[in-house]
Amino acid sequence: MAAALQEGLITARTTVPASGPLVRGGTPFADEHPQPAGTRLTIPQVLAFSSNVGTIAVADRLGPQRIFEYQQRFGLGSVTREGMPGESAGRLLPPRQWSPSASGSVPIGTSVDATLLQMAAGYGAIANDGTYIAPRLVHSTVDAGGTVTLASPPETRRVLSPGVAAEVRRMLEAVVVLPGATGRRAAVPGYRVAGKTGTVDRLVDGQYTSANAVSFIGMAPAEAPRYVVAVSAAVPEGAGGDVAAPIFSDIMGLTLSRYRVPPSTTRPPAYE
Structure with missing residues (x-):
C-alpha cells in the first residue's frame, strides 16, 4: 500500500x-x-x-x-x-x-x-x-x-516521502477503529493506534497445517509515533486480531505509561 x-x-x-x-x-x-x-x-x-x-x-x-x-x-x-x-x-x-x-x-x-x-x-x-x-x-x-x-x-x-508515510499511518488506524476491523483489540485507551494484523497458515515439514503464525505490529500515538511494538506467536488456532492484538495493546499501553507519553488530543480520521 x-x-x-x-x-x-x-x-x-x-x-x-x-x-x-x-x-x-x-x-x-x-x-x-x-x-x-x-x-x-x-x-x-x-x-x-x-x-x-x-x-x-x-x-x-x-x-x-x-x-x-x-x-x-x-x-x-x-x-x-x-x-x-x-x-x-x-x-x-x-x-x-x-x-x-x-x-x-x-x-x-x-x-x-x-x-x-x-x-x-x-x-x-x-x-x-x-x-x-x-x-x-x-x-x-x-x-x-x-x-x-x-x-x-x-x-x-x-523509503517514503513524509506525506505518504503520514497517509499510511492514517490508513492503518482504520485497522483499529473501523467496525468489524481485524485489529480492534489492539486499541490502547487514550491513544491513537496505527497497525496491522497478520495471520498465515504455518508451514510444517513442507506442508501447510491448520495451525497459525499470527502477528500485530503497530505504532502509537499514531499522529506522532513514539514507539513501534511488534508481537508474533505460533498458535494452534486463532488470528492475529484475536491473539497478538491484545498483547500489543498491553505492551504498548505499558510502554506509553512508563515513558510518560501524553495521551492523544485528536481523534482518528473519519473514513468514508
Whole structure:
C-alpha cells in the first residue's frame, strides 16, 4: 500500500474490487472475511478487513518489479545488522522467480520470509516519516583487554516521502477503529493506534497445517509515533486480531505509561 501511494497509483479514496476469490496460476486467493459479489472497498477498508483480494488488486497496479524494489527498501531480504550473530536475512522472490501464482501470494506475504525484527523496522520507517533506520540491539562491545568499541551508526535511508508515510499511518488506524476491523483489540485507551494484523497458515515439514503464525505490529500515538511494538506467536488456532492484538495493546499501553507519553488530543480520521 505504501509503495502504491508513493508511486501515485492510489489514494485513500481509491476503491478496488474486493469480492472473490481470485485465481492466479490455478491457485484461488480468497478473503477470511468475504465480501458480497460486486463489493468495492477503499484502501483503508482493505487494510481494516485484511482483504487479500483488494491487496492483490492494488499490487497489480505496481507490478512485480516495483513490489520487489519496495520490499528491499523496507529492509526485507537482507540482514538488519542489529549486532547479534546468526541473524537471518529472510527471503524474497525476485520477479524472475515468480511462478504463475506469485502475483497472488507475494503481495499478501505468503511467499515472503521475514523476521519480526525486519518487520518492526519496516513499520519504523512508516512511523519515522518515511526514513528507515536499521535497528540495533548492541550498543557496544568490550574485548578481553577492556577496550570498548561502540557499534557503528545505523544505516538510514529514505523509503517514503513524509506525506505518504503520514497517509499510511492514517490508513492503518482504520485497522483499529473501523467496525468489524481485524485489529480492534489492539486499541490502547487514550491513544491513537496505527497497525496491522497478520495471520498465515504455518508451514510444517513442507506442508501447510491448520495451525497459525499470527502477528500485530503497530505504532502509537499514531499522529506522532513514539514507539513501534511488534508481537508474533505460533498458535494452534486463532488470528492475529484475536491473539497478538491484545498483547500489543498491553505492551504498548505499558510502554506509553512508563515513558510518560501524553495521551492523544485528536481523534482518528473519519473514513468514508
